[in-house]
Amino acid sequence: MPGQRQRATGAGEELSPVVADAVAQAGFELEELQVQQAGRKQLVKVVVDGEHGIGLDEVAEVSRAVSAVLDQRDEVLLGAYTLEVTSPGLDRPLTKPRHWRRARLRKVAVRLAGDDGGEKLAARVGDADSDGVELLVDGQLRRVGYAEIEHAVIEVEFKEPPAAEIATLNHEEGSR
Incomplete structure (x- = not known):
């Protein structure tokens, strides 16, 4: 399985600019992108934030935008994926x-x-x-x-x- 983890890391690096762009077009900032193997699918975790936070309706909007760009980059994920879009938790370090x-x-x-x-x-x-x-x-x-x-x-x-x-x-x- 080590090869799959590497592929997922590579996928995350390759997808980061297009995901960041989709998130930015929705008016938010990409905080973190993780791509990892989860059974037969890839798990794509996208953490987004904004100047005034992000609400549930906005998370849904970002999720639709990210899903659309991921669907266009199917060759990177090599098949089915699960998308999880979330905001940073309260325990997130204050860095910006x-x-x-x-x-x-x-x-x-x-x-x-x-x-x-x-x-x-x-x-x-x-x-x-x-x-x-x-x-x-x-x-x-x-x-x-x-x-x-x-x-x-x-x-x-x-x-x-x-x-x-x-x-x-x-x-x-x-x-x-």
């Missing part, structure tokens, strides 16, 4: 500025780059731009460049964030 913008006011766990394993921060996300993000760490605002961040993920919260933290991140007068 748009991930940080969408996480605004959310609680995050951040590990900064460093020789000693890096400083670990529990923070709340403020404004983000193309170079970095403002984090609220222990009640203090701290600007962190993306290049300084080794790993970051959203932390699940089951209650509303403290009003004082939100006010600080919204730069409201009297919150400090």
